[in-house]
């Protein structure tokens with residue numbers, strides 16, 4: 001399924017996870033009796049509602065799915081960022097409970113031994129346990145990052161190296177070592193938690209309710225799709241470009257086979273966080289679907305980033321099912337606002353489409 005991305009929207013996290021795994025037929029990709037590693041993103045000891053960490057519901061559903069299909073040699077591995085304890089993150093994020101319920105061990109990579117691996121003259125201390133896996137399932141969070149703009153599949157592998165090398169990655173500028181690391185660690189399957197990742201910070205605090213989960217096998221393609229979900233072009237993120245150049249995968253989402261299983265019709269409840277509220281002041285929402293609203297918030301964040309948000313007035317941008325039969329002036333987002341004189345269609349319109357439309361106004 002190299003160029004395929006299977007995606008679904010909604011609120012029932014368990015069902016959404018099972019739906020995308022079933023459609024991908026994950027069980028058929030895994031060799032019999034394989035040692036399977038699940039790598040969530042538990043960068044800090046904060047629950048997934050903060051926008052920083054992988055939902056334990058997604059990982060629980062994944063484990064049940066694997067066990068139901070006869071794959072029960074599973075380990076959950078992580079190393080939180082240098083300033084936090086992985087053990088505390090396992091506890092706070094709900095992974096101790098998962099471990100007990102499913103009898104799946106938790107492995108703290110900070111306590112591991114490391115094997116020095118080299119790519120293109122760069123040495124990296126990589127977790128020996130990760131290198132011993134037969135099949136690696138990466139479960140990153142779709143979220144922003146203060147230095148690399150976003151984080152997803154490729155960058156989540158940084159939790160598979162020693163703390164000493166995590167520090168070095170920062171002095172090396174992050175992008176090149178992240179791409180190089182993915183030449184050493186091959187991730188076999190990627191299941192992206194796009195339920196409520198942070199707007200622009202890897203440690204959470206400004207979650208955006210995006211209500212989506214998607215999966216695939218090409219980490220470069222998955223990250224390019226994450227970038228598009230946030231209103232970036234793939235090459236806005238340097239490590240995506242480098243990873244593609246060294247042959248890890250393709251950033252060509254135009255030619256990706258994107259299969260959408262379900263839509264999300266839950267009504268958006270914007271996060272009370274300061275940054276999301278600041279962007280929301282430009283929006284007049286009436287019964288907007290969560291996925292639609294989230295795409296708009298990410299588009300507004302990109303406009304804010306390039307200094308062009310000020311040209312819009314408070315409440316000027318209209319979105320939601322409450323505008324279905326309304327005509328008039330304003331700026332309408334999504335097919336529900338087709339009666340508004342300036343309008344972008346789609347249901348939901350993508351972040352990229354909204355951004356391109358707003359830039360032209």
Ligand code: SF4
Nearest residue numbers: 289292334335336347
């Ligand atoms: S266009 Fe309307 S129905 Fe479609 S996702 Fe947006 S708010 Fe929901």
